[in-house]
């Protein structure tokens with residue numbers, strides 16, 4: 001990694017001690033002023049992790065959820081910038097918590113406050129995309145009815161624990177949870193059938209889950225951001241639980257929690273806790289903003305946790321063996337895909353041969369062919385360069401070692417903005433180098449499907465204007481690509497230069 005050479009000049013020697021003292025004083029004063037006005041204390045860290053806050057990307061369409069569960073079709077839902085959405089879309093929850101209701105005395109200072117901050121309102125907006133509710137006291141949770149009774153509450157709150165709060169389509173697959181005061185009068189709060197000293201954490205795997213990009217950006221990373229401060233003393237209660245989904249990611253949950261994950265909608269217990277959190281916290285696409293995270297947690301911590309979860313050995317893309325060792329060759333992974341799914345490489349064999357001729361140890365892997373998350377994670381982690389088409393398995397970059405290179409092949413159709421929000425920007429936070437290869441007209445199968453004067457080929461923006469469905473069907477589902485080997489070679493050579501393998505150290 002980069003080390004900074006300090007370029008401080010040597011102080012000139014003056015015989016005059018007083019003058020030296022004066023200089024020292026002003027130096028101290030100056031650095032104090034600097035520290036005070038620089039926005040982030042540690043600028044070196046800020047450089048590596050800074051990613052521009054992405055434009056609010058709001059997911060829209062049913063198409064994606066229909067695909068949910070069939071594997072690796074990622075990011076296809078992240079689309080269509082919609083600033084307007086913020087104001088335009090009325091909330092469907094009547095008792096929707098908001099930051100504006102901020103000052104709130106409904107929570108008494110918590111007795112057994114286990115890292116739950118009782119000075120905040122019960123439910124508040126943790127980002128433009130997420131609400132989180134926190135309560136402490138005598139917490140009794142009834143999963144069957146999505147109800148949480150808390151003795152310290154004075155009014156009812158409702159929330160849907162999924163980080164797409166303005167996406168009505170996604171939320172239609174997410175159950176609403178209520179936090180209620182203890183019933184007054186005769187109807188006492190239900191009796192505890194199980195007691196825990198952990199914090200209860202309710203999340204939902206409804207929404208767009210099943211699509212790996214959404215699994216990470218909507219659920220796993222936000223859950224990690226929230227759960228981190230509990231250091232394992234947190235129990236995941238999962239609403240809209242899907243066992244096939246949980247089996248994919250159970251190792252991750254086992255890293256975040258010492259307790260069993262509960263399919264909470266189907267649970268017959270009355271579960272009692274000293275505190276509860278409902279809804280994870282979103283920061284940005286596939287990322288963490290340490291300045292917003294209560295415990296200063298970062299995406300590097302998330303990746304470290306993934307390495308423990310899946311037994312990944314490489315934290316950095318450091319070559320193994322000395323410079324004469326055959327294993328020192330950098331490994332390049334081409335993400336393969338069935339052509340019927342769209343966004344497949346039509347010439348992956350030729351791409352592999354070309355990469356091999358440059359000195360890469362080439363692998364071709366199709367994440368669809370394995371349901372074993374850790375197996376594919378280990379393959380990705382063993383690689384130094386990963387090449388794939390936008391939204392066709394690129395979320396696997398979470399497993400790449402730091403210093404590796406991600407090459408995103410952007411399909412034809414002016415999709416650069418989509419490529420940027422979903423994978424280009426997050427790569428910086430993951431300390432993964434990023435290269436882009438934009439598919440031209442003579443490299444797309446679309447030019448075989450449409451006459452050369454067709455709008456699809458001549459004016460992609462006109463198709464974008466027809467909306468997300470048209471864009472997705474045309475450019476994402478029905479397009480395969482055949483990158484020009486000569487041009488792609490230049491990108492691969494660039495990737496090679498970014499790696500430490502060629503250097504002598």
Ligand SMILES: *[C@@H]1O[C@H](CO)[C@@H](O)[C@H](O)[C@H]1NC(C)=O
Pocket residue numbers: 192193194195272
């Ligand atoms: C749970 O704790 C409460 C309060 O300490 C106690 O009255 C109750 O019997 C416990 N229930 C179970 C099932 O352990």
